[in-house]
Amino acid sequence: MTGVDGDRAADRGGRGDHGDRLARLREGVESHALTALAVITSAALVVAFYYPTATVLVEAVVVDGAVTLGVFADVLTDPFYFGELARLLSGESPAAVARSLLSPDRRLGIVGFTAYQAVLSTIASVALGLPAAYLLARFEFPGRKTLRSLTIVPFVLPSIMVAVGFVATFGDNGTLNAALTAFGLPRVDLLFTLEAVVIAHAFYNAPLVARVTTAAWESVDASAVETARSLGAGPVRAFVDVVAPQVYPAVLTGAALTFVFTFGTFPIVLALGGFQLATVEVFVYRLVRDLSYAEAAALAIVELVISLGVLLAYLRYEARNSTSTRGARPLPRRSLVPPAPTLRELLPRAGLAAYVAVAGVVFLAPIASMILASVTGGDGALTLDHYRFLVERQQTGAAFQVRPWPAIRNSLLFATGATLLALPMGVVVAVLTTRRYRGRTLVDAAAMAPLAVSGIIVGLGLLRGLVFGVEIAGWRIAASGAVAVVVAHAVSGYPFVVRTVSPGLAGLDRSLVESARALGASRARVIRDVELPLVWPAVVAGAAFAFAISIGEFTSTVVLATGADAYTMPVAIERFIGRRLGPATAMGVVLLVVTGLSFVVIERLGGEHRGL
Template sequence: MDRSVAGSKTGSDSSQATEAVSDSDGADGRTRGRLRELTERRSLPALAVASVAVLVVVFYYPVSTVFVDAVLIEGRLTLRVFRDILTDPFYFGELARLLAGNSPLAVAEAILTGNARLGIVGFTAYQAALSTVASVLLGVPLAYLLARYEFPGRETIRSVTILPFVLPSIMVAVGFYATFGADGTLNAALALVGLGPVDLLPSLTAIVVAHAFYNAPLVARITTAAWESVDASAVETARSLGASPHRAFRDVVWPQVAPSIFMGAALTFVFTFGTFPIVLALGGFELATVEVFIYRLIRDLNYAEGAALALVELAISLALLYGYLRYEAANTVESGGIRPQERRPLRPPSLSVRELLPRVGLAAYAVVAVVLFVAPIASMLYASVSGPTGLTLEHYRFLVERQTTGAAFQVRPGPAVRNSLLFGAAALAVALPMGVVVSVLTTRNYRGRTLVGTVAMAPLAVSGIIVGLGLLRGLVFGVEVGDWRLAVGGPLAIIAAHAVAGYPFVVRIVAPELDALDSQLTESARALGASRARALLDVELPLVWPAVVAGAAFAFALSVGEFTATAVLASGTGQYTMPIAIERFVGRRLGPATAMGVVLLVVTSVSFLLIDRLGGDRVGL
């Protein structure tokens, strides 16, 4: 064959092979592109389905297994337990007498003569109302200080305003005992000035003050954001039209700030209505709320009555939560395009009465705030390094000795810290993506969005005891599916309980930020061919990233400090955490409990503040 012909043939074959490879690569590229497009288009619905499945498996199913005990008695369906609870004055006071058919006149006479009974449910609502009032009275002045004044350390104070809310309840209880107990710092200070000791534990006052310690910073955080969103131009316009400063505040500022105060109060009432560790530690069974009495019934193995009472509590809590979400949706105000009011220096530029009076009031508030917010933590710190003979490190030495020489059945600090951190990280890995997905679902415009939000936020309203018991009796003990028995280990159940408790807070932080975004940004991305998931990843999440990181801080800190469900699930196992260790120590000596409380405080505070700093200043609930 001629060389030129052979070369031509070889070149032709090579060209055809190249074209074939090119066509093959092109086909593979198109296939990969279609697969990627399909994956992006289906990923968000798939994540939504996965989130719902996780919620059903680790929350709704376990909780439902507990509630079955309330209606299935000796193999028969009955509502007898509910009827007994609703008509028992021990639970519902005078309302129970009405439901039992008593004369309304007799009930009214009991109320007018002061002989009316509140019942367990009535007392729970009463202490929640008192706690809400105290939280608002303490939180609103702090919001005013942060929103209207500039001073050194303002950003740091703003950053730590939410820290008490994520501090473990058992640690706060130890701090209150160290402050207001018979041998606490308050009585020590009174003795220095010749005053007699006061006995505040157990008491309703201690419960209300402890609830204010938790929730006043929450009210302040929500109200501060609203106060900073007041348009200075509107205030200046009112003043230019002749309005006095008081009138401008009443007609312009108050209508914009009041909804946030009411939202903070409503959220506080929801939280304090379902309180458990604080009431149990500072009030005992003498001042039992619904949650504490559920714990007592379950501890006494009275599952039917405990489950029925828990279901009644759940109905009340869900109704409160639904009302709060409706009110929040109706009063959310867009903050874009406003000019916030300038902050005034905290040090008065003049000595006029007008300049001094607000600052004198803030100084008095600072004294009260130091006593209520700083004293419990400071007292715990002091108690951890003090003893009968003065300052000592004996309590920390006890922790070290327990770690190195403690018996296998004893609680040791090292495993407690390790378990808390591992459970926190694992719970965060579940709670954060669930919270983001639920935030997306609850910020889309469709009918029934509030109802979906209420169902998704139900873990806020359900007793941690019920969640822990449901996981124990369901997933830990095992579920029979045909010939198989499916069961999970104690650590997985604890992680599930922590994730369920943490993800609603991710939703409460991320959802408002997503809802406030300009919808045209997402629509533009979709018009350019981006899928819904791609628009979320490339446009929305980068814009709300500080809120996502702040939600992660909440989820992690709440997991590290979770006590209620963990107390149920860790019983009889070695999977104890730092809060459980504190509870075990406090039953013996207060000193080691305060030392362990300091360790927990350091771990919780450092982790939360680090993540919160990464997330920036956009944290709310």
């Protein structure tokens, strides 16, 4: 594996005895570090993503050994998938199709509906994520840093946990209805509707929007705002002209990622909505399960094209709208207690108070319900039985059964390894994609593809490409187990590092880099000593995301962890689901606590802000 060379090179750099040789070596390593990292990144992508995924997607066009576009044509012209659009694709006149589209009984098709609910979910996630970013980036209060670290906890929760929390919160007999009844308000019938699904998507993705936006907001240079103010701009004008241009690329990042995730949504839609709201991924899953690979692959390619299209559109926007910054000194935070009882001080704080109430219902109540479920017995009384089950399973579980401690340990090990791998991968791709050159769009698309491909397809691909291996010149090369899991997780997580880091990098004042280069610093050195410190909050956020993605990853883990020794916490949760939800929710709370602590540690290790 290529990774070995890189490690060895780093070793040599660190171990040299003779000053001269050491300096020369370091120089050599530094000047090639970027290239080496780019090679390692490409290798990891090819081995743990491109090749495996290709083994499955190719089935859309190669059926029984013959190349065909028939499967595609069938999918594209099927009104079940494409609604009225399918008629256009099958050659009907655009005018007739447009008329049907305007009529009330138009058909969106599964693909259209999937996009529709993804748009709604994105709007809800941005609406719920932005106020959180405002609160976290602009105000000072006790526990702020911890709260910021914990924002992405919802991101790692397995869907069954979220379903349990949501049913207990928003269900007929849920907390919300109990509260409404107590206040004499009408009850709401939220479950098994599109609204419930959209709120659940916001539960997962608003934290993403909030975290990315907070990182960008914290990187806004205070002196730029002060300059604007000193030039006579009012606070609103200064915000619109200086702060907003630097923050809203991040908001768009969050929105684009949310769209892509909710477009590929799967278990949560059926758990909280029901089959009448089935999305494309539901069909991909069923088709793969029934071994109808051609149609599954065709649908997955449709998903890929749409998701990637959205990501690329956003990237074009990001490239055109990057603003120059020398971000070094963050804006001073305000106190939550208004300094003066003026309307201008009170209004934003009152708005935040209202937001906190809503966030309490959407984010905290489901998590609280989950925790409550873990300490509630079959008779409704409080009990620690479910935690006792975990301890018992740990002590007496058979060797081939999943036990809690190894699951915790593996989760932490894999996530740490994946983060350490995803960070350099993400940074190098961010550096490469913020330069301007022909074909950059292609590199962008290639780098972001892991976000856009159906998880089910990637899982099947990993099975074929890695676990079963490839035959090369009479040898079968295969990979599975811990190392493969870490690489696969890093590949899933690194796009987040790219997306959090690259807007900041693109916005950096080029003259900083150029003067450092002129002073003789290698490119790698400039990245390490100049550029990264300037976008440090984004690097830390990216690391947290990479960690979260690894912790939450299910499919690639179960595929690659052959044998019983490499399972993780989500696998344990899935295994402990039974007729009673107690044991699984107890394990879910363990996951919650362990990842929460990890996020706090990551952000503490990352520090608040490095600056120059």
